Amino acid sequence: MTTIQKLKFVPRANLLVRVPGAMQFIGQAAPYVGRSKRQMSDGSWGYPADNRPYEVPADSKECRRLFAMVNREQALWPFDEATAAACGTKFVAVEWLDGEWVPVEKPAKKKSEG
16 A cells, blocks of 8 residues: 655745635635634734644645745745655755744854864
């Protein structure tokens, strides 16, 4: 039995990417990749990033659209090295911080004393 590889994506900055092929009905919250409608601390409603990546089968039509959103629109981050390789882009490690995915900052190199 073969396992279909899952690719993982997370939203970039404050950009909203609709789930490819998803339908929205009257009264429903719009479906966005890696975001859910939630009430914010100030009482307003928004779409902060989910703390887990959005997963799709590597061989899906949806995945091809997400590749374009990574490369052409730069609206999504590939979550892991396998997803970045499938997208044909450089992998950038990201972390979930205060409701958004941001690049991991490398600590400054220490100068050697001597």
